[in-house]
Amino acid sequence: MKSIIITQFGGPDVLKVVNVPNLDTLKNEVLIEVKASGINRSDILQREGKYAAPAENSIIIPGLEVAGVIVACGSEVTRFKIGDKVCALLSGGGYSQFVTVNEGQCLSVPSGLGFIEAASLPETIFTVWSNVFERGHIQSGETLLVHGGSSGIGITAIQIAHALGIKVVTTVGSKSKADFCYELGADLCINYKIQDFERELKNEGVDVILDMRGGDYFQKNLNILNKEGRLIHINSEGGDKVELSIWEIMTKRLTITGSTLRDRDYRYKTQLANAVYQNVWSLIESGCFKPVVYKTFPYWDVIEAHRCLEKGEHIGKVMLSWD
Ligand SMILES: NC(=O)c1ccc[n+]([C@@H]2O[C@H](COP(=O)([O-])OP(=O)(O)OC[C@H]3O[C@@H](n4cnc5c(N)ncnc54)[C@H](OP(=O)(O)O)[C@@H]3O)[C@@H](O)[C@H]2O)c1
Known part of the structure; x- marks a missing residue:
C-alpha cells in the first residue's frame, strides 16, 4: 500500500x-x-x-x-x-x-x-468537544472566546457552540475570515491584526476561552475572563512560558486547564x-x-x-x- x-x-x-x-x-x-x-x-x-x-x-x-x-x-x-x-x-x-x-x-x-x-x-470535533464541553463545562447562555476562528478548530467550535445556544466571540486575521465566521454563527469577530481583543472584550467579559496561542495572550485571556471563568489551552504557538498571578486565579475563582488528544x-x-x-x-x-x-x-x-x-x-x- x-x-x-x-x-x-x-x-x-x-x-x-x-x-x-x-x-x-x-x-x-x-x-x-x-x-x-x-x-x-x-x-x-x-x-x-x-x-x-x-x-x-x-x-x-x-x-x-x-x-x-x-x-x-x-x-x-x-x-x-x-x-x-x-x-x-x-x-x-x-x-x-x-x-x-x-x-x-x-x-x-x-x-x-x-x-x-x-x-x-474527527480531529477538530473530538478536540473541541473534549476541551470546551467536557473540560470547560460550557453552558447555554455563556460566552465562548475561540482564538483563530477560521482554523479547523475554530470553524468547529463556532458551529457547535452556536448550535447549542452559546454566544461565540472569535479572533481572526482578516475581514474575509471575519465575514465567514459571522456566517457560521459567530456573534462577534475581532481582527487580531488591527484590534486588541482584550480592549474589545474587557467590559462584557467571557466565560470560557479556547486558546492555542499562550504567550502574551495568557494575561490578556485572564483579564477578560468572568468570575468562575475557564481558560483552556490546546497549544502554545505564541510562547510556552508565562507568568501567573495566583491571587488573580483565587479572587476570580478561575480554572486554567488544557490537554493533548x-x-x-x-x-x-x-x-x-x-x-x-x-x-x-x-x-x-x-x-x-x-x-x-x-x-x-x-x-x-x-x-x-x-x-x-x-x-x-x-x-x-x-x-x-x-x-
Ligand atoms: N491539544 C490538542 O489536542 C489539539 C488538537 C487539535 C489541534 N490543536 C491545536 O489547535 C490549533 C489549531 O489547529 P488547526 O489544525 O485548526 O490549525 P489551522 O487551521 O492551521 O489554524 C491556525 C489558526 O491560528 C490562527 N492564528 C495565528 N496567529 C494568531 C493570533 N496571533 N491570534 C489569533 N489567532 C491566530 C490563524 O488565524 P488567521 O489565519 O486568521 O491568521 C489560524 O486560524 C493548533 O495550534 C493545533 O496544534 C491541539
Whole structure:
C-alpha cells in the first residue's frame, strides 16, 4: 500500500510517497480503505520535529483522521462490518491508503456527507468537544472566546457552540475570515491584526476561552475572563512560558486547564466518540453544523497541501484524497 512518510524533520519537501507493507488487524480493530485524510496543524508540527508521535504509533506516517470503507474486521469487532463507511480518529498513520484503528474510534459517515467532508471532522470535533464541553463545562447562555476562528478548530467550535445556544466571540486575521465566521454563527469577530481583543472584550467579559496561542495572550485571556471563568489551552504557538498571578486565579475563582488528544488511550477516545456521536452527529445530520473544506489535494500532491496550510490563507480544512 502507499503511505506518505516524513523522511526527516524539516519543510514540506521532506514528505514522500512510498510503498509500505500491508497492515493486519488486531482483535478489536477494523481495516479501513482510506478515501480521504485530513491535514491538521499538528501534522506540520510533527513534520518540523516539534510534536512527537506517541511511542506506540507510526513515527513517520502523519495523519490524525481519515474516512473510508471498512474492508476487514478483527475477531472481536461488534459495532461495524465490512462495507461500512466510517470516519476515524487516529494517533498517527492517516496519510495512508489503508489504516487499522480500534472500532471505538470510528463513527459512521454522517448521512449526506461524502468521504472528503467526513474525514475533515474527527480531529477538530473530538478536540473541541473534549476541551470546551467536557473540560470547560460550557453552558447555554455563556460566552465562548475561540482564538483563530477560521482554523479547523475554530470553524468547529463556532458551529457547535452556536448550535447549542452559546454566544461565540472569535479572533481572526482578516475581514474575509471575519465575514465567514459571522456566517457560521459567530456573534462577534475581532481582527487580531488591527484590534486588541482584550480592549474589545474587557467590559462584557467571557466565560470560557479556547486558546492555542499562550504567550502574551495568557494575561490578556485572564483579564477578560468572568468570575468562575475557564481558560483552556490546546497549544502554545505564541510562547510556552508565562507568568501567573495566583491571587488573580483565587479572587476570580478561575480554572486554567488544557490537554493533548493524540496521546490519550483508546478507552478515552472510545468514550469521547460516544459523546461526540450523541451530541454532535445530530447537528451535522440536521445541517446545523457544516464541514468546511477549503481545498482538497490528491495524495501525491501532499507537499503542496502542506504548503497551502502553512500559507495561512485557508478557512476550514485542507484535505488529501486517495481516489
Ligand atoms: N491539544 C490538542 O489536542 C489539539 C488538537 C487539535 C489541534 N490543536 C491545536 O489547535 C490549533 C489549531 O489547529 P488547526 O489544525 O485548526 O490549525 P489551522 O487551521 O492551521 O489554524 C491556525 C489558526 O491560528 C490562527 N492564528 C495565528 N496567529 C494568531 C493570533 N496571533 N491570534 C489569533 N489567532 C491566530 C490563524 O488565524 P488567521 O489565519 O486568521 O491568521 C489560524 O486560524 C493548533 O495550534 C493545533 O496544534 C491541539
